[in-house]
Amino acid sequence: MSARTKALAAAALAATLALAGCQAIKQGAAGIIASTGKVSREDAQSLVRTAEAVRSTFAEITEEEEYYIGRATAALILSKYTPYRNEALNAYVNVMGTVLAYNSDRPETYGGYHFLVLDTDEVNAMAAPGGFIFVTKGLVNRCGDEETLAAILAHEIGHVAERHGLQSIKKSRLLDAFKVIGSEASRQFNSEELAKVTGIFEGVLGDVVETLVERGYDRKFEYEADKLALSFTVRTGYSPGGLAEFLVGMEEHKPSGTAAGWFKTHPSPADRLARVKTETAALGAVPARLDVRTARFAEAVKNLR
Amino acid sequence: MKKPARLTFLIATVLVVFVFLLAETVVVKIKTTSIRRDPKFTSPAVAAIKAGDTMEKLEARDGWVKVRTKAGVVGWLHSTAVETKKLDLLAMDKTMKTQASAGEVALAAKGFNKQVEDKYRAGNAAADFAAVDAMEKVKPSAAEVDAFLKQGKLGEYGGAR
Structure with missing residues (x-):
């Protein structure tokens, strides 16, 4: 040699x-x-x-950093919306969401998954990084049964599992942050570093909140989350039909004027429906919808104003 | 020994030592979780653990890792809760200190943390962190999860696959 x-x-x-x-x-x-x-x-x-790893992309945001980005994103969402005061409904949504998260590709996140119903008639669902998931009262009202709500929650869990929210952060901002943060193994910033990093943190939140609330994810992320929703619901034991039913309902209620809320931040329901139908057919044998679940859903939403 | 054989032997030795050192330890990367008796979330918790805890990895199966804690408790953790710890010999060579691997950075470095959140909160009173704290407090127990599955004929009680 x-x-x-x-x-x-x-x-x-x-x-x-x-x-x-x-x-x-x-x-x-x-x-x-x-x-x-x-x-x-x-x-x-x-x-x-x-050849060594250097932090440069969203994929290298740590679990703990994702959690703090998620917390602040959730805090900003909760400055626009009020939690719906209905403990029984909130408990029902949390246990259902937890079960679906357990059957997802990412059951454990730094702070865990948490779900909250927002007090608005607007139809929408949002997932902040790390697992802070919101569904509006208007959306719950639009669901006919547990399979449908499960599909929505699973779709949002899919966004968290694949870290879609973090991918809306501008690359230049991340590089700035990683430069200041460095790799010294100390957890405390001096005051100059802290001011700088907090400034970058605000920019990061701006990117994430704009995507979640105003602009919507790239449509390829929505299609991916739909596919994951089918997979997570079926793994849990739900019939996968809920997602298609929700999309049919949304298509029927499509506003004629300028799109707002969910319609503005999501691809057209008809477009998603076509893909979801194809993917559902590919699943083969799937669990059936059960009356016992539809009955407890009806019980959980009976006092919805 | 012929030269190529010697090189092959060297490479093989290095790899064997490396794999041996790497495979044994996992470190918890999420805030808190439980070690469970069996590899499923509805299984009873046998120990509570937190970010940074290290434990011995005994086995891996279907997305779960069997571990033994320093206190000798044996049980299962989901693989998304831990990361395999890289051998840390940084202390042996101080000049290499800035070359921590991404994994070490993930667990030890400063970043967007509590200190940054506190500074952000001081300047953004509208952001409702109290509501987020309340949201985080809601955490269904293992018994509630099990009852939900059982009543709805989900998971192991139904047609899950």
């Missing part, structure tokens, strides 16, 4: 190990590369370093 081949093989090994984050072996690997005599020790070190 030539020295050059050996150097290349050692460099490849070094890069693999560096990505895996093992310092001692990395040092050894750099030594192996340098020992071939074809690469200087400094170059060998830099070869190892460039």
Whole structure:
């Protein structure tokens, strides 16, 4: 084996190990590369370093950071909407949402999943990063049974599981944040850093809230969340028909004028319905809708004003 | 030993040592959760754990990880609650301190945290954090979850797959 081949093989090994984050072996690997005599020790070190993970994208936002972004996003949503004071309904929605989250691709998040019904006749549902999920009273009123509400909650859980909200954060903002935050293992900022990071945090919230409340997700994320909703509901034991029924209902009530709320932030129901029907057919045998669930749904919503 | 064989042997040794060191420990990455007796969410909790706790990984199956805590409790955690801990030899070489892996950053670094939230709250009185705190307090118990599944013939009580 030539020295050059050996150097290349050692460099490849070094890069693999560096990505895996093992310092001692990395040092050894750099030594192996340098020992071939074809690469200087400094170059060998830099070869190892460039293969290391550096935070640069939404995917590297930590669970804890996602939680704090989600909390503040939820706080801003709750500055526009009031919680619906109906403990029994809220408990019902929370236990249903929890069961669906357990059957999702991401059952555990830093602060867990929490659900809240908002006191408005507007029909809408929103998911803040980390698992703060909101459905409006108007939307619950539009649901005919438990399978339908389960489909809506599962769709929102899908947005959380795939971190769609975080993907609306402008890349430049994230790079700024990661630059200030750095990688020193200290949890406290000095006052200058804190002011800077808090400024960036406000910008991050602006991006997320604008997407959730005003602009809506990219439509590919909505289609993905629909697909996940079918999967999570069926895994839980629900009939997958709820989502299609909700979309049919929304299509029938489509406003004729300028789109607002849900209609503004979501692709057209007819468009989604076509995909959902195809995906449902592909599921094969699925659980049936049961009267016992429809009855308890009716009980939970009987006092809805 | 011939030269290529020696290199192969070296690479193999390094990999074996590396895999051995890497595979054993997991660290909790969510605020709080429970270790459960069996690999399912309706199974009884055997220990409460929090972010940063480390434990020995014994086995992995269907998205769940079997662990043993430092106190010797054995049970199951969902894989989304933990991350596999990378070997941390940073202390052995102080000059390499700034080269923490992303995983270590995830668990130890400052970022958008409580300190940032407090500073943000001080300047944004309209953001209703009290309502968020109330929202977070609602957390169905394992018994409530089980009763809901049973009554609705869901999960293991029904046609789930």
